[in-house]
């Protein structure tokens with residue numbers, strides 16, 4: 001799994017000015033200037049003044065070649081600082097064409113931009129480059145597996161910019177996208193497990209697997225209700241323990257929905273709804289990617305990650321509507337719709353994780369279509385048992401460029417999932433507000449004294465990518481999570497809850 005944790009991007013930063021001759025060594029030069037520029041800005045970049053005409057005919061971007069021995073390719077881009085989401089989108093738009101030409105080396109020259117904004121430019125460009133050069137899994141006859149290194153050199157940088165956070169986020173995001181894009185027969189439960197095991201090894205993260213037999217002994221009936229329809233017995237819950245010190249108790253628990261293929265089960269999905277259901281494990285991939293990012297950054301607090309991995313199949317042994325299921329925490333569930341399997345496996349994962357009394361639980365799941373209906377595929381939904389966490393998440397979303405929006409969790413919203421025969425209905429009969437009902441359902445499996453944040457990943461897939469991400473699978477959630485813990489203290493998050 002080395003290819004997932006080793007970046008193919010080499011970055012150099014220098015105070016030096018570039019000149020026409022030094023640019024001979026590069027395949028491409030990228031000039032970045034502010035929206036309000038004058039001759040003094042252009043005169044500081046090689047052949048800058050010659051670009052004036054070019055700029056007049058275009059809006060924010062222009063392409064040409066330098067008149068040097070190498071005829072170095074040239075892109076000129078105007079940077080107009082906005083919010084993180086828009087800065088990242090700008091970075092991708094600026095770089096897509098450059099990367100598509102497969103350059104070995106790119107020189108980036110920033111002129112006329114204040115020091116503070118230079119940091120933003122570097123962070124955005126590096127995030128976008130890492131996302132663009134990442135090769136998603138492909139199964140083609142002519143797939144060339146070249147081990148290519150891209151060299152990016154930034155000129156005229158007054159103070160070296162620390163890019164460790166951005167780079168750790170990129171690795172975590174690439175991991176999340178890699179697994180999410182994998183076709184379902186290339187990533188069955190067994191393969192997924194073994195790849196996770198290999199992936200976490202270099203980080204000294206302990207790997208444990210709770211198989212169906214173990215989960216039965218633990219009374220994890222909600223998880224097993226879903227996995228009982230599988231042909232093989234490979235489903236289960238993966239536990240990953242990151243322990244930077246000797247402490248054994250987890251402070252943070254990350255939980256992910258890992259439905260490696262969702263047919264809908266007995267309540268079978270129609271063609272178009274089932275087409276991309278190999279991606280229904282993205283929550284688990286995001287939890288995993290977030291853990292790796294935080295391990296790369298060496299955060300000093302212990303983390304447990306729980307990945308609930310199974311298929312949701314139609315079969316003679318699959319669970320059905322009106323089945324009564326007993327979950328790990330003893331609560332009984334009246335099954336309503338077998339396609340609401342995500343909340344079933346999460347219920348037990350949340351309950352099992354809670355036993356270890358973490359100080360904070362975050363779960364990630366491509367959970368409901370109604371969250372997409374409410375927010376589109378550009379935002380993800382946030383639900384919590386601590387209303388103060390809504391602001392925390394909203395702000396982290398703005399800063400990271402992975403935007404989230406909070407939903408209400410009032411008690412009366414729970415009425416549609418009250419059951420006459422069991423403790424809870426799995427979901428409401430009507431589809432209205434299913435994302436809220438799902439969150440209310442999950443809240444029954446987290447003790448009230450543990451702060452809990454549930455992220456419904458409606459932005460886990462967006463046609464054509466999102467912000468700096470070029471693929472439909474966005475890996476949404478890793479950058480947001482790292483943003484939350486970038487101070488490397490869990491207390492900085494907890495004090496606000």
Ligand SMILES: [Zn+2]
Pocket residue numbers: 262264312338339340341342
């Ligand atoms: Zn489903």
